[in-house]
Amino acid sequence: MKIREATIEDLSSIQSIYNQGIEDRIATLETALKDDSYMLNWFHQHQDRYKIIVAELDEEIVGFASLNPYNARDAYKGVADLSVYISRQARGKGVGTLLLDEIEKIAINHHFHKIVLFTFPFNELGQGLYRKKGFREVGVFKNQGILDGQYVDVMAMEKLLRS
Ligand SMILES: CC(C)(COP(=O)(O)OP(=O)(O)OC[C@H]1O[C@@H](n2cnc3c(N)ncnc32)[C@H](O)[C@@H]1OP(=O)(O)O)[C@@H](O)C(=O)NCCC(=O)NCCS
DSSP: OEEEOOOGGHHHHHHHHHHHHHHHHHSSSOOSSOHHHHHHHHHHHTTTOEEEEEEEEETTTEEEEEEOOOOGGGGTTTTEEEEEEOOOOOOOHHHHHHHHHHHHHHHTTTTTTTTEEEEEEHHHHHHHHHTTTTTTEEEEEEEEETTTTTTEEEEEEEEOOOO
16 A cells, blocks of 8 residues: 555546545535536645645555645644545555554644544544544534535544644
8 A cells, every 4th residue: 555645647536535425425514526627626725735645555546635724814824624535445444544644744744733623423434543543522513514404413523743
């Protein structure tokens, strides 16, 4: 397994993996599948410190993680929001762990002091991964979003990278 920075050539694989996460209704409140122009815009918004990395196995992209802007205010420049998505057939096999190990190093090298994320409490693999990697539950927003006509709770988690 190779973990490396994403290039534009990886974008269609990233798009497929992200859309699987949307279809599976366990990862995000997004319900509309993302098209090429959305993904291109997303890729170009990830500049400088806001890195995207991919996991590559036998020349196939099986997962990605990204550091996303958390808030445009200067006071929050040390806080990154995290996304991580693994392709269906590669979930539960340690790929997320490898991506988080690497993205954490990258975040520290780019002077982030904290990573935050928002996840569904019922995302068992996500909970397993984040808690194993030392993320702390900040709290649960009750009925925070509507997914397919139903309210869903959203959990905020955080990891301090340096004190
Ligand atoms: C959530 C996700 C990123 C986790 O990545 P992953 O590669 O599947 O996770 P890993 O295999 O590295 O597992 C991490 C830990 O979860 C735990 N775990 C594994 N299988 C589990 C299961 N069936 N139930 C609960 N916890 C489990 C284990 O502690 C595991 O670590 P260990 O194997 O060293 O003990 C991935 O499953 C995924 O992309 N899911 C769909 C999209 C998504 O939900 N993204 C997150 C949005 S917040």
